[in-house]
Amino acid sequence: GAGVSQSPSNKVTEKGKDVELRCDPISGHTALYWYRQSLGQGLEFLIYFQGNSAPDKSGLPSDRFSAERTGGSVSTLTIQRTQQEDSAVYLCASSAQRKKSPYSSYNEQFFGPGTRLTVL
């Protein structure tokens, strides 16, 4: 089946412009995550959506970052007034729930190919 897809794959923008990054999760996955991967920094968790519930925004690095998820499926990450330090690969993941025991479960996250954002 189709995996997580992200668009665009590459985005070059000028400092101060707004950008929108899109994520299409795997069909049937209710949870969706955004991460940022910077050179030498590893993957940094940004935000998490569970279905249509209000997201936990505590991982967003500044108020210039926002994200929404429409209809419990597609998500858009928006960065306003981009800065050079926003340059990174933005990764989206969706998760499937697996049974750990009759009484507990765990999630496995599957990642998209990412959007490489370059702010000049």
Place this chain on the structure above:
Amino acid sequence: TQLLEQSPQFLSIQEGENLTVYCNSSSVFSSLQWYRQEPGEGPVLLVTVVTGGEVKKLKRLTFQFGDARKDSSLHITAAQPGDTGLYLCAGASHQGGGADGLTFGKGTHLIIQP
């Protein structure tokens, strides 16, 4: 804040050698996932370990979860050039992600020389 220390950060070895990558934390994780990432692509899930002491094998790759669920290791036997890539460990604190997302180690850049 949960931290995952991954070591070594870089490893370059000859084809046919064995290697081990370590992932350590002072925090307990409910599950731990290993990913492999190629340049220009997203991380690809290799395995998830969920039970303390668990060992999983994937061909020449052996994954182990510590008894206390604070550490994990990845052992590769007879490494091949195709094993080259960035290996990432990631821990989940609540039911695999939850509101905190996964905590990632900084990764191990592995190069297998033919």
